[in-house]
Amino acid sequence: MTGEPRFQDEQAEAYLDGELSREEAAAFERDLVADPEIADALSAAVVLRDLLGRMPPLEPPPGLEQRILGALRLGRRAAEAGGTDTVARPSSLPSVRAAVNGAGWMVRPSAALVHAGMESARPIAGGLTQLRWIFGPLALGRAVAEPPRPLWRRALGRLGRIG
Amino acid sequence: MALESSSEADLARRCRRGEPDAWRELVRRFTPLVYRLSHRMLRDGAEAEDVSQEVFLRMHRSFDGYDPTRPLAPWVSRTTYHACLRRLQSSARRAGRLEREPSLAGDFDPDARSPEQSAEASEAATLLARAVEELPAQDRALLDLRYREGLSDAEVSEATGMPVNTVKTRLFRARARLRAWLAPLLARSDA
Numbered sequence: 001m002t003g004e005p006r007f008q009d010e011q012a013e014a015y016l017d018g019e020l021s022r023e024e025a026a027a028f029e030r031d032l033v034a035d036p037e038i039a040d041a042l043s044a045a046v047v048l049r050d051l052l053g054r055m056p057p058l059e060p061p062p063g064l065e066q067r068i069l070g071a072l073r074l075g076r077r078a079a080e081a082g083g084t085d086t087v088a089r090p091s092s093l094p095s096v097r098a099a100v101n102g103a104g105w106m107v108r109p110s111a112a113l114v115h116a117g118m119e120s121a122r123p124i125a126g127g128l129t130q131l132r133w134i135f136g137p138l139a140l141g142r143a144v145a146e147p148p149r150p151l152w153r154r155a156l157g158r159l160g161r162i163g
Numbered sequence: 164m165a166l167e168s169s170s171e172a173d174l175a176r177r178c179r180r181g182e183p184d185a186w187r188e189l190v191r192r193f194t195p196l197v198y199r200l201s202h203r204m205l206r207d208g209a210e211a212e213d214v215s216q217e218v219f220l221r222m223h224r225s226f227d228g229y230d231p232t233r234p235l236a237p238w239v240s241r242t243t244y245h246a247c248l249r250r251l252q253s254s255a256r257r258a259g260r261l262e263r264e265p266s267l268a269g270d271f272d273p274d275a276r277s278p279e280q281s282a283e284a285s286e287a288a289t290l291l292a293r294a295v296e297e298l299p300a301q302d303r304a305l306l307d308l309r310y311r312e313g314l315s316d317a318e319v320s321e322a323t324g325m326p327v328n329t330v331k332t333r334l335f336r337a338r339a340r341l342r343a344w345l346a347p348l349l350a351r352s353d354a
Contacts, residue, residue, distance in 0.1 A: 051288070051291045051345075064212055068215060069187060072220065
């Protein structure tokens with residue numbers, strides 16, 4: 001599935017990571033204008049990074065913070081310093097106790113998570129407009145995911161890839 | 164100084180002194196990071212919750228060994244990363260293979276867009292989530308730390324214990340795999 005990375009992909013990634021010297025970056029930007037393959041590589045790298053930055057937010061479930069605080073039995077360390085509190089070692093985490101005792105982890109059955117809409121990944125109809133939701137924020141300067149370098153924005157703008 | 168606005172170094176010093184309020188603030192600040200990273204690696208909400216508690220307990224026990232002049236996020240990430248690895252290794256030993264969980268793409272929130280845009284965003288997110296699911300847990304963690312949590316390569320290195328060059332190489336390969344997986348989508352963006 002992977003194949004060998006192409007030189008232009010490596011260059012595009014290095015450019016976005018800011019790993020090219022000033023001279024190398026300038027040369028890359030010149031090539032960008034002249035070579036559609038390099039422009040494609042940069043576009044793909046930008047889109048991929050943008051998508052990665054939009055991965056599901058995965059907020060902690062309600063109450064987790066309180067459960068953690070409960071497990072910590074706050075005040076224990078302060079009590080150790082002051083010698084007034086004798087909160088016992090947390091006992092609400094059998095998996096931790098088991099690990100500490102060298103008994104391995106608790107076995108927890110897999111969560112039966114079912115996500116609707118994952119049955120198929122339908123092919124997406126062609127056209128740049130299909131990804132305008134990705135480029136749109138870039139074009140508008142509405143940094144959904146903060147661009148790592150302003151250089152590529154200017155470079156893509158010169159190519160007309162973003163507004 | 165209010166704890167909410169205190170610097171990490173100040174927060175760390177207070178935590179070392181065992182101030183309950185400082186620990187509450189630490190938990191408040193870093194529970195999202197710990198849970199997200201755990202969920203990304205373990206692909207199981209219940210396991211991620213367990214690990215989240217374990218991580219804070221471990222930090223609580225070992226905080227004296229933390230250098231308060233260092234940023235907290237890589238240290239918290241490292242504790243989480245290794246807790247997840249231990250659990251994955253234990254699961255793998257038990258089952259002989261890692262269990263697969265359904266993708267997270269159903270949770271994707273494409274912000275407020277038109278129905279058409281939302282459909283496109285959802286499909287792209289679905290493809291990406293499926294591709295990410297195909298990556299090893301360590302690579303998923305690297306991508307998460309680098310692109311979602313915003314850690315630098317050096318901080319990711321600190322968090323995972325991998326040399327910086329290894330981090331860069333693995334990230335590059337992970338991106339290459341994702342790019343290959345998403346090639347049809349990315350190619351259409353240039354059509």
